Amino acid sequence: MNLLDFLRTDRRSPVKKIAKHIFVVAFLLLTSNSGLAQEAPPSYKAVDPPNRNLDASLYMQTSAEYRALCYQIYNLAAERLRQAKAEFDKTNGSSPAKAAAVIMDLDETVLDNSGFQAMLVRSGLAWDPRLWRIWEKDGASSVGAIPGAKDFIEKNERLGVAVVFVSNRDKEFEQQTKDALKGLGINYDLLELKESGKTDDKMSRFGEVQQKYDVLMYIGDNLRDLSEEFKFSQLPENPTETDLQNAIDNRKQKVDALSNRWGGGSPLWVVLPNPTYGEWTKPLNRGVRDLDRLVPEAKSSSAMPVSSLPPAPSKATDHKFLQDGMSAMSAGATTVTGWSLTILGATVAGIVAGNFLRPSAIVRGIYLLFIPGWTFLGVSISYGDKVTRRLAAAAFTEDRTALGQIAAAMNSDYAAQRGWFYLALLIFGLWLALFLLWWVFAKFEPKSKR
Numbered sequence: 001m002n003l004l005d006f007l008r009t010d011r012r013s014p015v016k017k018i019a020k021h022i023f024v025v026a027f028l029l030l031t032s033n034s035g036l037a038q039e040a041p042p043s044y045k046a047v048d049p050p051n052r053n054l055d056a057s058l059y060m061q062t063s064a065e066y067r068a069l070c071y072q073i074y075n076l077a078a079e080r081l082r083q084a085k086a087e088f089d090k091t092n093g094s095s096p097a098k099a100a101a102v103i104m105d106l107d108e109t110v111l112d113n114s115g116f117q118a119m120l121v122r123s124g125l126a127w128d129p130r131l132w133r134i135w136e137k138d139g140a141s142s143v144g145a146i147p148g149a150k151d152f153i154e155k156n157e158r159l160g161v162a163v164v165f166v167s168n169r170d171k172e173f174e175q176q177t178k179d180a181l182k183g184l185g186i187n188y189d190l191l192e193l194k195e196s197g198k199t200d201d202k203m204s205r206f207g208e209v210q211q212k213y214d215v216l217m218y219i220g221d222n223l224r225d226l227s228e229e230f231k232f233s234q235l236p237e238n239p240t241e242t243d244l245q246n247a248i249d250n251r252k253q254k255v256d257a258l259s260n261r262w263g264g265g266s267p268l269w270v271v272l273p274n275p276t277y278g279e280w281t282k283p284l285n286r287g288v289r290d291l292d293r294l295v296p297e298a299k300s301s302s303a304m305p306v307s308s309l310p311p312a313p314s315k316a317t318d319h320k321f322l323q324d325g326m327s328a329m330s331a332g333a334t335t336v337t338g339w340s341l342t343i344l345g346a347t348v349a350g351i352v353a354g355n356f357l358r359p360s361a362i363v364r365g366i367y368l369l370f371i372p373g374w375t376f377l378g379v380s381i382s383y384g385d386k387v388t389r390r391l392a393a394a395a396f397t398e399d400r401t402a403l404g405q406i407a408a409a410m411n412s413d414y415a416a417q418r419g420w421f422y423l424a425l426l427i428f429g430l431w432l433a434l435f436l437l438w439w440v441f442a443k444f445e446p447k448s449k450r
Contacts, residue, residue, distance in 0.1 A: 044126070081155075101215050102217040137326055139171050192209065226271070248283055337381050379420045
């Protein structure tokens, strides 16, 4: 007997009648819930808070101060390298075993990728490796040069110091990187990129370069461009505020302990500014919670007492965060309402569908549990309707106080909706337990044939 025959026939055993009931209820649950699936996540993550990187990108692209810093660093680096090369020549003579070299990072040290950062800001997107791969592959013509970098490299050529680029750009796009450098007229002696799937730790590549050259200077915009000791210590999966602060403090202490190495020492260490991304952001990127990382007022010598400051104006971002929270509650309320309607429809359909098996009058009494169950579902649906109506009301106000009141009311209604829904589940769960007990222990006697 196939499934259609099973459902159509009127001559079914009690077990088949129960099976049909279960089949109908399950089918209704599946089909009714088909519209409740969560929306697929966006292809790329939105940045939180919006425009988080705007000022940092504007600083690099528009401020004369940023250009002055880069020129200053490269001018001083060139002078320090000239001195180091003179000492190298004095020590090694005219035929050194290994030639002198400087190791440089590429991105935001030699190559200016502010166009990529601008794309992220305009799109409201967080950094994503897939987007960066597209830039590496197709953005060679849009890459610029960091102020002072080309002049510094040309001075190295005249000094007889080899220029080695060690970058975490993907080796898959080596030709595109070479094209970008060629387009800017930047020469080099060796290019070391990251093999696909390999770690971004540069130490092994540094070692390979050191076998060929005597490295006099390291230059980068990230401390890990100089040494792996500046990598952030491994954070737990769900770091506490203390974990984050300890990691930040530990890295600062390493810098302080090596204060004589910045622009000095052997080999020389030189760092360029990069406020847009880098190792320093790893304990961050937690949205507005990053405010916790700001230095407290009491630690700042110029801080004004909080009481003397005027109240902060309401900001559009404040509205957005409230509205995002309310939207999330409304989506949750809609899901719970959908489940409530599904259960209502499934239980009603289960009773009226076909020749339903009727137990004895005493056992049929358990179906009276449907009445409070349906009542609780109705109350839950009512609260869910309040939540969605409050969200609609919130769309017509820009008053932050009013939005806060609406959000608080929505939160209360949403909690009540879920509470009534759970009570309904408890009632129907009790009914199902009693029904299964009857089904397991009752004796079914076949009906006499007429």
